[in-house]
Amino acid sequence: MGLRDRLLGTKYPESGSIPRSTSEVQDSLLAIDGADTPYRVRRANPLEKADVVAEWWIPPRSSSREQVDRRIRIRMRLDPHGREVRILQEQWTSTREELSWSRGYSRGWGFAVEREWTYERGPDGRRRKVETYRLDTRDMRNALRKVVLSAGWTWRGVFRL
Template identity: 35%
Template sequence: MRLFDKFTGTRRPPSGMAAYPAEDVRAALLALNQPHVPFLVRGGAAEGVDVVAEWRILEPAWQTLFGRSQVHHALQVLMRFDAVNSEVHSMDRQWVVNWFGGTPRLTLSSQYTKGQVRKSASRRWTIERKGKLGFKATETFRYSASDLKRPLQNAVLAHGWTWRGVPLKS
């Protein structure tokens, strides 16, 4: 690990691992799309990048889940491929989510974040009585930036590429 890797969120594949072509890395990222996962990975031409991953907060099928927990932030990961160095440069954007009658609206505000979002989490717990004096806490919902970023990073690393977090668009 290099000096600033921890601060930038950079992760490297095992040394000596051969890098796959950029098309294979893109295909692996897009293959993360599954109906049961709460995020979407898509082409990023509209944003001027290669691939975008984001929470499915605006999709009607997922609004119930996100709405029940009143998630307050929406995360988007923008990825650009550097085929010469076998790196995926990532930049995060985070918005505030305002809920109006059970419908989410993404709003830009002073809480808009651009760069690397390392620790953004929301959890919901249910507390139950256990016996006369005890209590049991059960986690009923978890929303974390790492739940979105970790599968992306693992797909990139498995193809011999470096995941490089960048503070601004590169």
Template identity: 40%
Template sequence: MGLFDKLTGTRRPSDGVVPLPVHEVRAALLALGGPEVPWVVRDGAAEDADLVAEWRIREPAWRTFFLRTQVSELLQIRMRLLPDKREVRAVDRMWQVTWAGDTPRLALSAEAARGQMSVSTKSWTLGRGEGGEDGEDGPTQNFGVDTSDLKDPVRDTVLAAGWMWRGVAFGKL
């Protein structure tokens, strides 16, 4: 892996992995998001991409999760599948989230927010003591949002399919 590959997040599949046809790679990526994960992979034709992976912040079932975690930034990965090269080109977009009550509003803060992104884990524990007060005793619930929770499974699926994951910093997807 070269220096530029490291900067863009480009990864190559392991030696000996037989590349799958494009329709199988697409199907594997679309199958990633399920009801138990707070993100989805969907068709991206309306956004000049083949596929888009993003957090489910607008879905009512997940909105309270994101509200409780006070998420302020979200990652979106736009992907283009290039079957001739057996490559998925990916560009990240970081969205700023503001909350009006329990309704999220998303805004791309600047074009500079486009490229390969990473946000550190934001994690904390909520707990209640036996009398209902905040404290160390009693049941706890962990919350956190990390860009790798979305990016790693998507990228790993591409690599397991024998395709290259090429991060695109700027320019055409």
């Protein structure tokens, strides 16, 4: 694995794993979509230039003065000849404060981790920290990558599809 593979997040399946068919990989990716996942996995439309798309729209939190609206999309193109899934991760952000507003777009292997805690009394009467909100955008990418690698395919990051 070279420098380019490390920078793009390319992962290879275990040696000796038997690659599954393209339709099985696509069906496995689409099966991730469920009621308990905060993101959506669907077939791509022709304008997206991909086979499968995973999207996660993270609504703004109102706990602070700043509101950040974030949308993450991973476009996946299945290459049956190379037995690899080529992926492009995109992220849109929109930040609103009292008198300012900004928007941003990024492409590549970024991630965001957000957590919030509150203090409350435990059963023993002592104050303790309790996590009330958790967000890690790597959860979506890791679930998709696990499915691809378990199918015997390569997970390859690209600059454009």
